[in-house]
């Protein structure tokens with residue numbers, strides 16, 4: 001079954017979330033509270049990414065989508081932005097073989113146009129290297145914004161209409177979904193945000209229409225696999241009705 005054919009209304013009550021999306025927040029505060037530069041927080045945050053990805057198979061998580069860099073994060077200082085870009089390159093270089101051996105398929109979403117070409121090359125290579133894996137589908141959102149994604153999708157769709165390859169009256173929600181960066185993914189069941197902030201900050205706006213949300217006080221560098229398991233254990237008790245009434 002293609003990922004986008006997975007229908008949320010088929011979910012069984014008590015089942016764990018198949019797709020978890022995470023806003024990894026709090027790296028800066030974690031570092032500042034220790035008198036360290038913000039980048040040190042991001043470095044510790046990168047270690048947590050490994051732990052959380054590797055916990056997915058035993059927790060039944062098939063899809064994990066993480067927010068690594070937003071379209072708004074360019075407003076940070078040049079030191080922080082370039083430090084993060086270096087960290088992403090280092091992560092890809094260090095983790096590629098381990099991800100491959102662990103059965104993780106990696107994909108990236110977001111607009112690659114503004115990213116440096118060496119990084120884009122590494123992203124492409126990692127996607128190709130892990131394309132045969134299916135145990136865990138890790139999607140890294142890099143230069144990603146929900147509004148930007150919908151805008152880019154709409155532009156491509158409008159171009160198809162203008163070229164006569166798509167009829168405007170045939171466009172429905174699934175047509176638009178098929179133009180999004182996430183066209184190969186099911187919608188997230190659960191969105192977690194660490195660090196105590198209760199906002200979604202332009203993350204997966206379209207896709208999270210029926211997602212459950214968990215806002216956790218723990219800062220991302222302290223978010224261990226045990227914390228992840230705790231959050232997921234609370235999810236099974238939820239009654240997701242997707243607008244319907246359960247019989």
Ligand code: FPP
Pocket residue numbers: 024025026027028029030042043045046049067068069070073087088091140195220
């Ligand atoms: C938000 O914390 C975090 C980010 C903008 C970057 C997320 C990046 C990582 C976790 C690093 C590694 C990622 C990968 C994929 C290797 P913040 O800086 O906004 O924290 P603050 O709110 O405390 O300032």
